[in-house]
Amino acid sequence: MVETGLEAFRFSISWSRLTPNGRGSVNPKGLQFYKNFILELVSHGIEPHVTLYHYDHPQQLEDEYGGWLNRRIIKDFTAYADVCFREFGNHVKFWTTINEANIFTVGGYDGGNTPHGRCSTCLSGNSSTEPYIVAHNLLLDHASASRLYRQKYKDTQGGSVGFSIFAIGFRPSTNSKDDEMAIQRFKDFFFGWMLGPLTYGDYPEGMKRILGTRLPVFTKKESEQVKGSSDFVGVIHYLAASISNAQSQPSLPGNSAFFTDIGASLTCRNYNPQ
Template sequence: MMDWVLSLIITISLALPFTGRCSHVYTRSDFPEDFAFGSGTSAYQWEGAATEDGRKPSIWDTFVNSRNLENGDIACDGYHKYKEDVQLMVETGLDAFKLSISWSRLIPNGRGPVNPKGLQFYKSFIQELVTHGIEPHVTLHHYDLPQALQDDYGGWLNRTIIEDFTAYADVCFREFGSHVKFWTTINEANIFTIGSYNDGITGPGRCSGNCMSGNSSTEPYIVGHNLLLAHASASRLYRQKYKDMHGGSVALSLYAIGFSPATSSKDDEMAAQRARDFYLGWMLEPLVYGDYPYVMRKTVGSRLPNFSEEESELVKGSSDFIGIIHYLAASVTNTKPNPTGYSDFYSDTGITLSYTCNITTSQCAVTPWALEGVLEYIKQSYGNPPVYILENGKSMKGDFQMQQKDTPRIEYLHVYIGAVLNAVRNGSDTRGYFIWSFMDVYELLGGYGPKYGLYYVNFSDTHLTRFPKLSAHWYSAFLKGDTTFLGSQGIAQLQNNFSSSSLVM
């Protein structure tokens, strides 16, 4: 694998030099005509109204409140301001918008009666998008399992979740399916599993270390297995009951890190491939080939659940496209087995990762070659399935003025969109790109500190006023085919022209 990775790095470095300015110029028309450009948020991070109109807690509510962390009780108040926000999307020129449904708002106890007010909210929100020509991409589970199911039987650790998730998906397909053609069952399923059941840093916060309960040696694999089966069950339901009627697609979303070996040694090259197998192949290989990667089965052994022949057939081919979440790259070093014999996901991989990103502060190096590398790897290793990049973006900190004049975010987006264009030209079946996030939201790992939004939200203001950042104007110009602000000179001109009063969307 090393040769094509190095070749890719050299190619994109020549095509898209990143020296603080963007020199490579492309336009919207360089992409396929039906290529979707969008942005997104998620329910807990944007909606607020945490206790209104029948919504009950999810595992994320419980997780942050039990640890006295910042929370999304109010967030952006999208629950009340969705029409205003859709208008901003229209002015920006989005083709599509990624949203998630709060399971505990729609079905407060996770199973049983549907909440009429929750149902009406999502119907109204989706209708508002469609009426204004914006394609909704709907995620069913974005870190927010109803707490009732966690309390009842342990949530994702129990196979009962497969039946309950399928019933929840059935409600969504039935009620919203006439307007929704793109469904994602579970957001970044691999990292949700690692964060929640290996590290304990996301809800429900289980691990073998500094957690009240959990087993990092077995639980990540049990949960990953149940996630795949729940996804596949929902996908089968859609195909049997709704596909002919609505013609939509169902997919799983995965977090994809751009891995490269730390050195040219054979050990590090093999370790980099092992990283791809454990982090991406763990769930992508069953979706495409019907079983876990060989290296995982060999290493994890009896701790890794087996697919029955029937389950293998159910999972294989169950994802109509692959949703990709991408933010960072990592160099991979081979490591020796843990002498203590303690097993968790990380020790099972037998690797050490050096990230190009400070995970705590969300500050990441600009490595567009890593995204192109991920797309090339999926093309070569998994039969070139359709791909939608459902999240990619840059966090920035600073005061209101720094946030508004977010030139580094523009430069980031410019080279990453350029990397996607390179991948498409090289044959990747990538069909869409979504910027995270449409506006500043509550970030699951960073609260209200990291700011990814194209729009600034004044969280100190009771009205939660939204303001376009420089990046919103840049993205809007790109989407509308205006080349005035493209390239380094155009970005400089945009920055010079920009002021909160003089530039209106």
């Protein structure tokens, strides 16, 4: 990294490695590993950017209450974040709570082709409801960890807490009004799903209209906590896509309720789903 001239490096801390049971005692070897690594970066002038969650959490939390499908994870994740802020915060100034929150939610609980492998046609899962439940809990979880940092650590450590999404460059397949409307639905579902609550405290009206009772509702207090809870938004961008209006199943792997809800098909460029 030094020879390449890197000035910053983003990496993830494994929740399972640091607190294997999900809460309680910290694994001293895991703690020391990350301390050594962070100090090595800093000593060579490389700014560490830490992601707290990159799709793995302790198995005990999955077995005990279903992981992200249960709001109980908010308390446990906030406690895990507290350990990280306390132990590494003197050298880490940039924290991302969740990596690619939207694609993690869709892939893990709608298509089933990424962790945690749940979908309507998988061994377990419900693609029509679980992605929206998980996303809701992710947002509340982020807000909780961000609030903790601002109340307990920001004044002394001076860092920032942000959120990460996966971004696609959209363009309509044709100049038709239907394809233009499909683009807006894609933006609502793919970007506004996460950025709407973080910016305005609520989901886009288009999502609420299409999903109805399948979309969880923020209480007034939750809305106030989520709104403005990100100091920055991390955008991860790999590809572009053409969007077409569609009422049938889109041309994507798996039985995806999420893309059916959008009512559009997506054709990626420079992308092989295999």
